[in-house]
Amino acid sequence: MSSTSTSTNTKGRTVGAGRAIALTIVYIVIYVIVSAITKYIIESLLPSFHIFAVKYEVYVQILLALAFGYLIVNGFSSIFYYSLLSKYGHPTAAAIRNVVRIIGIGALAASIAGAVAGGAAGVALGGFIGIVIGFATQQVLGQAVSGLFLLIARPFKINDNVNIVGEDGIVEDVATLFTTVVKADGTKVLVPNNLIIGNKIYLKQQQKS
Incomplete structure:
Protein backbone atom coordinates (compact mmCIF):
# COMPACT_ATOMS: atom_id res chain seq x y z
CA MET A 1 0.00 0.00 0.00
CA SER A 2 2.83 2.37 0.92
CA SER A 3 4.81 1.59 -2.25
CA THR A 4 1.66 2.07 -4.35
CA SER A 5 1.04 5.46 -2.73
CA THR A 6 4.66 6.51 -3.31
CA SER A 7 4.48 5.41 -6.95
CA THR A 8 1.25 7.36 -7.41
CA ASN A 9 2.78 10.50 -5.86
CA THR A 10 5.88 10.21 -8.04
CA LYS A 11 3.76 9.77 -11.14
CA GLY A 12 1.63 12.77 -10.17
CA ARG A 13 4.73 14.95 -9.73
CA THR A 14 6.12 13.81 -13.08
CA VAL A 15 2.81 14.59 -14.78
CA GLY A 16 2.68 17.97 -13.02
CA ALA A 17 6.22 18.84 -14.14
CA GLY A 18 5.46 17.78 -17.71
CA ARG A 19 2.26 19.81 -17.73
CA ALA A 20 4.07 22.89 -16.38
CA ILE A 21 6.79 22.62 -19.05
CA ALA A 22 4.20 22.11 -21.81
CA LEU A 23 2.11 25.07 -20.64
CA THR A 24 5.16 27.32 -20.45
CA ILE A 25 6.17 26.42 -24.01
CA VAL A 26 2.58 26.96 -25.20
CA TYR A 27 2.45 30.39 -23.52
CA ILE A 28 5.71 31.42 -25.20
CA VAL A 29 4.58 30.22 -28.64
CA ILE A 30 1.16 31.87 -28.32
CA TYR A 31 2.76 35.14 -27.17
CA VAL A 32 5.11 35.20 -30.18
CA ILE A 33 2.24 34.47 -32.57
CA VAL A 34 -0.17 36.99 -31.02
CA SER A 35 2.55 39.65 -30.91
CA GLN A 61 2.51 45.17 -26.96
CA ILE A 62 3.10 46.16 -23.33
CA LEU A 63 -0.28 44.75 -22.33
CA LEU A 64 0.48 41.53 -24.21
CA ALA A 65 3.92 41.29 -22.59
CA LEU A 66 2.45 41.81 -19.14
CA ALA A 67 -0.30 39.24 -19.62
CA PHE A 68 1.78 36.52 -21.22
CA GLY A 69 4.85 37.41 -19.15
CA TYR A 70 2.92 36.73 -15.96
CA LEU A 71 1.74 33.38 -17.32
CA ILE A 72 5.26 32.45 -18.42
CA VAL A 73 6.75 33.41 -15.04
CA ASN A 74 4.11 31.28 -13.31
CA GLY A 75 4.95 28.43 -15.67
CA PHE A 76 8.66 28.61 -14.83
CA SER A 77 7.92 28.78 -11.10
CA SER A 78 5.72 25.68 -11.41
CA ILE A 79 8.56 23.85 -13.19
CA PHE A 80 10.85 24.64 -10.24
CA TYR A 81 8.13 23.51 -7.83
CA TYR A 82 7.54 20.10 -9.38
CA SER A 83 11.26 19.54 -9.98
CA LEU A 84 12.06 20.02 -6.29
CA LEU A 85 8.90 18.55 -4.77
CA SER A 86 10.06 14.93 -4.62
CA LYS A 87 13.45 15.76 -3.07
CA TYR A 88 12.61 18.54 -0.62
CA GLY A 89 8.85 18.26 -0.07
CA HIS A 90 6.04 20.77 -0.46
CA PRO A 91 7.17 23.55 1.96
CA THR A 92 10.62 23.98 0.38
CA ALA A 93 9.38 23.56 -3.19
CA ALA A 94 6.57 26.08 -2.59
CA ALA A 95 9.02 28.56 -1.04
CA ILE A 96 11.35 28.32 -4.04
CA ARG A 97 8.36 28.70 -6.37
CA ASN A 98 7.36 31.92 -4.60
CA VAL A 99 10.90 33.34 -4.75
CA VAL A 100 11.19 32.52 -8.48
CA ARG A 101 7.80 34.17 -9.04
CA ILE A 102 8.82 37.35 -7.21
CA ILE A 103 12.15 37.60 -9.04
CA GLY A 104 10.48 36.84 -12.38
CA ILE A 105 7.82 39.51 -11.98
CA GLY A 106 10.46 42.05 -10.93
CA ALA A 107 12.60 41.20 -13.98
CA LEU A 108 9.51 41.41 -16.21
CA ALA A 109 8.64 44.88 -14.92
CA ALA A 110 12.23 46.11 -15.34
CA SER A 111 12.58 44.72 -18.88
CA ILE A 112 9.26 46.21 -20.02
CA ALA A 113 10.20 49.59 -18.57
CA GLY A 114 13.51 49.43 -20.42
CA ALA A 115 11.87 48.40 -23.69
CA VAL A 116 9.38 51.28 -23.52
CA ALA A 117 12.14 53.88 -23.21
CA GLY A 118 14.36 52.16 -25.80
CA GLY A 119 18.09 52.50 -26.50
CA ALA A 120 20.54 53.59 -23.82
CA ALA A 121 17.74 55.35 -21.96
CA GLY A 122 15.85 52.07 -21.86
CA VAL A 123 18.83 50.24 -20.40
CA ALA A 124 19.25 52.93 -17.76
CA LEU A 125 15.54 53.03 -16.94
CA GLY A 126 15.31 49.24 -16.81
CA GLY A 127 18.29 49.13 -14.46
CA PHE A 128 16.81 51.87 -12.30
CA ILE A 129 13.43 50.10 -12.09
CA GLY A 130 15.25 46.88 -11.22
CA ILE A 131 17.09 48.62 -8.38
CA VAL A 132 13.84 50.15 -7.09
CA ILE A 133 12.10 46.77 -7.17
CA GLY A 134 15.12 45.20 -5.51
CA PHE A 135 14.99 47.67 -2.62
CA ALA A 136 11.20 47.38 -2.36
CA THR A 137 11.33 43.59 -2.13
CA GLN A 138 14.58 43.33 -0.17
CA GLN A 139 12.86 42.55 3.11
CA VAL A 140 10.48 40.02 1.57
CA LEU A 141 13.19 38.31 -0.46
CA GLY A 142 15.51 38.27 2.55
CA GLN A 143 12.87 36.48 4.59
CA ALA A 144 12.04 34.12 1.72
CA VAL A 145 15.68 33.15 1.15
CA SER A 146 16.15 32.67 4.89
CA GLY A 147 13.06 30.46 4.86
CA LEU A 148 14.62 28.37 2.10
CA PHE A 149 17.78 27.88 4.17
CA LEU A 150 15.69 26.79 7.16
CA LEU A 151 13.64 24.38 5.07
CA ILE A 152 16.71 22.84 3.41
CA ALA A 153 19.09 22.80 6.41
CA ARG A 154 16.31 21.86 8.88
CA PRO A 155 17.98 23.03 12.12
CA PHE A 156 14.62 22.32 13.76
CA LYS A 157 11.45 20.55 12.72
CA ILE A 158 7.73 20.97 13.29
CA ASN A 159 6.78 19.98 16.89
CA ASP A 160 10.32 20.64 18.16
CA ASN A 161 10.60 22.48 21.49
CA VAL A 162 12.83 25.47 20.74
CA ASN A 163 14.03 28.87 21.79
CA ILE A 164 14.54 31.10 18.75
CA VAL A 165 15.14 34.83 18.95
CA GLY A 166 14.14 34.68 22.62
CA GLU A 167 10.84 32.94 21.97
CA ASP A 168 10.20 29.65 23.81
CA GLY A 169 7.66 27.24 22.42
CA ILE A 170 6.76 24.47 20.02
CA VAL A 171 7.36 24.91 16.29
CA GLU A 172 3.99 24.73 14.57
CA ASP A 173 4.98 25.69 11.04
CA VAL A 174 7.98 26.74 8.96
CA ALA A 175 6.75 28.78 5.99
CA THR A 176 8.40 30.95 3.36
CA LEU A 177 8.44 34.16 5.41
CA PHE A 178 7.70 33.20 9.00
CA THR A 179 8.25 30.40 11.49
CA THR A 180 5.27 29.93 13.80
CA VAL A 181 6.04 29.15 17.45
CA VAL A 182 3.29 28.26 19.93
CA LYS A 183 4.15 29.36 23.48
CA ALA A 184 3.14 27.57 26.68
CA ASP A 185 0.11 29.86 27.16
CA GLY A 186 -1.12 29.12 23.63
CA THR A 187 0.10 32.38 22.11
CA LYS A 188 1.31 32.02 18.53
CA VAL A 189 4.43 33.98 17.60
CA LEU A 190 5.31 34.60 13.94
CA VAL A 191 9.10 34.91 13.85
CA PRO A 192 10.55 36.41 10.63
CA ASN A 193 12.92 33.86 9.12
CA ASN A 194 15.66 36.42 8.45
CA LEU A 195 15.90 37.02 12.21
CA ILE A 196 16.46 33.33 12.85
CA ILE A 197 19.38 32.99 10.43
CA GLY A 198 22.53 34.22 12.17
CA ASN A 199 21.11 33.85 15.68
CA LYS A 200 21.42 31.04 18.18
CA ILE A 201 18.79 28.29 18.05
CA TYR A 202 18.16 26.33 21.24
CA LEU A 203 16.66 22.86 20.84
CA LYS A 204 15.07 21.76 24.08
CA GLN A 205 14.17 18.28 25.20
CA GLN A 206 10.54 17.44 24.78
CA GLN A 207 8.67 17.51 28.04
CA LYS A 208 7.42 14.08 29.02
CA SER A 209 3.79 13.93 30.03
Missing part, protein backbone atom coordinates in the same frame (compact mmCIF):
# COMPACT_ATOMS: atom_id res chain seq x y z
CA ALA A 36 3.38 39.10 -34.58
CA ILE A 37 -0.29 39.16 -35.61
CA THR A 38 -0.85 42.35 -33.61
CA LYS A 39 2.13 43.99 -35.29
CA TYR A 40 0.85 42.98 -38.74
CA ILE A 41 -2.68 44.25 -38.03
CA ILE A 42 -1.56 47.62 -36.69
CA GLU A 43 1.26 48.30 -39.16
CA SER A 44 -0.09 46.73 -42.38
CA LEU A 45 -3.76 45.80 -42.25
CA LEU A 46 -5.31 48.83 -40.54
CA PRO A 47 -3.50 51.42 -42.71
CA SER A 48 -5.06 49.80 -45.79
CA PHE A 49 -8.42 50.86 -44.35
CA HIS A 50 -7.02 54.33 -43.57
CA ILE A 51 -6.86 53.55 -39.86
CA PHE A 52 -3.54 54.62 -38.40
CA ALA A 53 -2.82 53.31 -34.92
CA VAL A 54 0.92 52.73 -35.08
CA LYS A 55 1.54 55.11 -32.19
CA TYR A 56 -0.61 52.91 -29.97
CA GLU A 57 1.19 49.69 -30.89
CA VAL A 58 3.70 49.97 -28.07
CA TYR A 59 0.91 50.10 -25.48
CA VAL A 60 -0.80 47.06 -26.96
Whole structure:
Protein backbone atom coordinates (compact mmCIF):
# COMPACT_ATOMS: atom_id res chain seq x y z
CA MET A 1 0.00 0.00 0.00
CA SER A 2 2.83 2.37 0.92
CA SER A 3 4.81 1.59 -2.25
CA THR A 4 1.66 2.07 -4.35
CA SER A 5 1.04 5.46 -2.73
CA THR A 6 4.66 6.51 -3.31
CA SER A 7 4.48 5.41 -6.95
CA THR A 8 1.25 7.36 -7.41
CA ASN A 9 2.78 10.50 -5.86
CA THR A 10 5.88 10.21 -8.04
CA LYS A 11 3.76 9.77 -11.14
CA GLY A 12 1.63 12.77 -10.17
CA ARG A 13 4.73 14.95 -9.73
CA THR A 14 6.12 13.81 -13.08
CA VAL A 15 2.81 14.59 -14.78
CA GLY A 16 2.68 17.97 -13.02
CA ALA A 17 6.22 18.84 -14.14
CA GLY A 18 5.46 17.78 -17.71
CA ARG A 19 2.26 19.81 -17.73
CA ALA A 20 4.07 22.89 -16.38
CA ILE A 21 6.79 22.62 -19.05
CA ALA A 22 4.20 22.11 -21.81
CA LEU A 23 2.11 25.07 -20.64
CA THR A 24 5.16 27.32 -20.45
CA ILE A 25 6.17 26.42 -24.01
CA VAL A 26 2.58 26.96 -25.20
CA TYR A 27 2.45 30.39 -23.52
CA ILE A 28 5.71 31.42 -25.20
CA VAL A 29 4.58 30.22 -28.64
CA ILE A 30 1.16 31.87 -28.32
CA TYR A 31 2.76 35.14 -27.17
CA VAL A 32 5.11 35.20 -30.18
CA ILE A 33 2.24 34.47 -32.57
CA VAL A 34 -0.17 36.99 -31.02
CA SER A 35 2.55 39.65 -30.91
CA ALA A 36 3.38 39.10 -34.58
CA ILE A 37 -0.29 39.16 -35.61
CA THR A 38 -0.85 42.35 -33.61
CA LYS A 39 2.13 43.99 -35.29
CA TYR A 40 0.85 42.98 -38.74
CA ILE A 41 -2.68 44.25 -38.03
CA ILE A 42 -1.56 47.62 -36.69
CA GLU A 43 1.26 48.30 -39.16
CA SER A 44 -0.09 46.73 -42.38
CA LEU A 45 -3.76 45.80 -42.25
CA LEU A 46 -5.31 48.83 -40.54
CA PRO A 47 -3.50 51.42 -42.71
CA SER A 48 -5.06 49.80 -45.79
CA PHE A 49 -8.42 50.86 -44.35
CA HIS A 50 -7.02 54.33 -43.57
CA ILE A 51 -6.86 53.55 -39.86
CA PHE A 52 -3.54 54.62 -38.40
CA ALA A 53 -2.82 53.31 -34.92
CA VAL A 54 0.92 52.73 -35.08
CA LYS A 55 1.54 55.11 -32.19
CA TYR A 56 -0.61 52.91 -29.97
CA GLU A 57 1.19 49.69 -30.89
CA VAL A 58 3.70 49.97 -28.07
CA TYR A 59 0.91 50.10 -25.48
CA VAL A 60 -0.80 47.06 -26.96
CA GLN A 61 2.51 45.17 -26.96
CA ILE A 62 3.10 46.16 -23.33
CA LEU A 63 -0.28 44.75 -22.33
CA LEU A 64 0.48 41.53 -24.21
CA ALA A 65 3.92 41.29 -22.59
CA LEU A 66 2.45 41.81 -19.14
CA ALA A 67 -0.30 39.24 -19.62
CA PHE A 68 1.78 36.52 -21.22
CA GLY A 69 4.85 37.41 -19.15
CA TYR A 70 2.92 36.73 -15.96
CA LEU A 71 1.74 33.38 -17.32
CA ILE A 72 5.26 32.45 -18.42
CA VAL A 73 6.75 33.41 -15.04
CA ASN A 74 4.11 31.28 -13.31
CA GLY A 75 4.95 28.43 -15.67
CA PHE A 76 8.66 28.61 -14.83
CA SER A 77 7.92 28.78 -11.10
CA SER A 78 5.72 25.68 -11.41
CA ILE A 79 8.56 23.85 -13.19
CA PHE A 80 10.85 24.64 -10.24
CA TYR A 81 8.13 23.51 -7.83
CA TYR A 82 7.54 20.10 -9.38
CA SER A 83 11.26 19.54 -9.98
CA LEU A 84 12.06 20.02 -6.29
CA LEU A 85 8.90 18.55 -4.77
CA SER A 86 10.06 14.93 -4.62
CA LYS A 87 13.45 15.76 -3.07
CA TYR A 88 12.61 18.54 -0.62
CA GLY A 89 8.85 18.26 -0.07
CA HIS A 90 6.04 20.77 -0.46
CA PRO A 91 7.17 23.55 1.96
CA THR A 92 10.62 23.98 0.38
CA ALA A 93 9.38 23.56 -3.19
CA ALA A 94 6.57 26.08 -2.59
CA ALA A 95 9.02 28.56 -1.04
CA ILE A 96 11.35 28.32 -4.04
CA ARG A 97 8.36 28.70 -6.37
CA ASN A 98 7.36 31.92 -4.60
CA VAL A 99 10.90 33.34 -4.75
CA VAL A 100 11.19 32.52 -8.48
CA ARG A 101 7.80 34.17 -9.04
CA ILE A 102 8.82 37.35 -7.21
CA ILE A 103 12.15 37.60 -9.04
CA GLY A 104 10.48 36.84 -12.38
CA ILE A 105 7.82 39.51 -11.98
CA GLY A 106 10.46 42.05 -10.93
CA ALA A 107 12.60 41.20 -13.98
CA LEU A 108 9.51 41.41 -16.21
CA ALA A 109 8.64 44.88 -14.92
CA ALA A 110 12.23 46.11 -15.34
CA SER A 111 12.58 44.72 -18.88
CA ILE A 112 9.26 46.21 -20.02
CA ALA A 113 10.20 49.59 -18.57
CA GLY A 114 13.51 49.43 -20.42
CA ALA A 115 11.87 48.40 -23.69
CA VAL A 116 9.38 51.28 -23.52
CA ALA A 117 12.14 53.88 -23.21
CA GLY A 118 14.36 52.16 -25.80
CA GLY A 119 18.09 52.50 -26.50
CA ALA A 120 20.54 53.59 -23.82
CA ALA A 121 17.74 55.35 -21.96
CA GLY A 122 15.85 52.07 -21.86
CA VAL A 123 18.83 50.24 -20.40
CA ALA A 124 19.25 52.93 -17.76
CA LEU A 125 15.54 53.03 -16.94
CA GLY A 126 15.31 49.24 -16.81
CA GLY A 127 18.29 49.13 -14.46
CA PHE A 128 16.81 51.87 -12.30
CA ILE A 129 13.43 50.10 -12.09
CA GLY A 130 15.25 46.88 -11.22
CA ILE A 131 17.09 48.62 -8.38
CA VAL A 132 13.84 50.15 -7.09
CA ILE A 133 12.10 46.77 -7.17
CA GLY A 134 15.12 45.20 -5.51
CA PHE A 135 14.99 47.67 -2.62
CA ALA A 136 11.20 47.38 -2.36
CA THR A 137 11.33 43.59 -2.13
CA GLN A 138 14.58 43.33 -0.17
CA GLN A 139 12.86 42.55 3.11
CA VAL A 140 10.48 40.02 1.57
CA LEU A 141 13.19 38.31 -0.46
CA GLY A 142 15.51 38.27 2.55
CA GLN A 143 12.87 36.48 4.59
CA ALA A 144 12.04 34.12 1.72
CA VAL A 145 15.68 33.15 1.15
CA SER A 146 16.15 32.67 4.89
CA GLY A 147 13.06 30.46 4.86
CA LEU A 148 14.62 28.37 2.10
CA PHE A 149 17.78 27.88 4.17
CA LEU A 150 15.69 26.79 7.16
CA LEU A 151 13.64 24.38 5.07
CA ILE A 152 16.71 22.84 3.41
CA ALA A 153 19.09 22.80 6.41
CA ARG A 154 16.31 21.86 8.88
CA PRO A 155 17.98 23.03 12.12
CA PHE A 156 14.62 22.32 13.76
CA LYS A 157 11.45 20.55 12.72
CA ILE A 158 7.73 20.97 13.29
CA ASN A 159 6.78 19.98 16.89
CA ASP A 160 10.32 20.64 18.16
CA ASN A 161 10.60 22.48 21.49
CA VAL A 162 12.83 25.47 20.74
CA ASN A 163 14.03 28.87 21.79
CA ILE A 164 14.54 31.10 18.75
CA VAL A 165 15.14 34.83 18.95
CA GLY A 166 14.14 34.68 22.62
CA GLU A 167 10.84 32.94 21.97
CA ASP A 168 10.20 29.65 23.81
CA GLY A 169 7.66 27.24 22.42
CA ILE A 170 6.76 24.47 20.02
CA VAL A 171 7.36 24.91 16.29
CA GLU A 172 3.99 24.73 14.57
CA ASP A 173 4.98 25.69 11.04
CA VAL A 174 7.98 26.74 8.96
CA ALA A 175 6.75 28.78 5.99
CA THR A 176 8.40 30.95 3.36
CA LEU A 177 8.44 34.16 5.41
CA PHE A 178 7.70 33.20 9.00
CA THR A 179 8.25 30.40 11.49
CA THR A 180 5.27 29.93 13.80
CA VAL A 181 6.04 29.15 17.45
CA VAL A 182 3.29 28.26 19.93
CA LYS A 183 4.15 29.36 23.48
CA ALA A 184 3.14 27.57 26.68
CA ASP A 185 0.11 29.86 27.16
CA GLY A 186 -1.12 29.12 23.63
CA THR A 187 0.10 32.38 22.11
CA LYS A 188 1.31 32.02 18.53
CA VAL A 189 4.43 33.98 17.60
CA LEU A 190 5.31 34.60 13.94
CA VAL A 191 9.10 34.91 13.85
CA PRO A 192 10.55 36.41 10.63
CA ASN A 193 12.92 33.86 9.12
CA ASN A 194 15.66 36.42 8.45
CA LEU A 195 15.90 37.02 12.21
CA ILE A 196 16.46 33.33 12.85
CA ILE A 197 19.38 32.99 10.43
CA GLY A 198 22.53 34.22 12.17
CA ASN A 199 21.11 33.85 15.68
CA LYS A 200 21.42 31.04 18.18
CA ILE A 201 18.79 28.29 18.05
CA TYR A 202 18.16 26.33 21.24
CA LEU A 203 16.66 22.86 20.84
CA LYS A 204 15.07 21.76 24.08
CA GLN A 205 14.17 18.28 25.20
CA GLN A 206 10.54 17.44 24.78
CA GLN A 207 8.67 17.51 28.04
CA LYS A 208 7.42 14.08 29.02
CA SER A 209 3.79 13.93 30.03
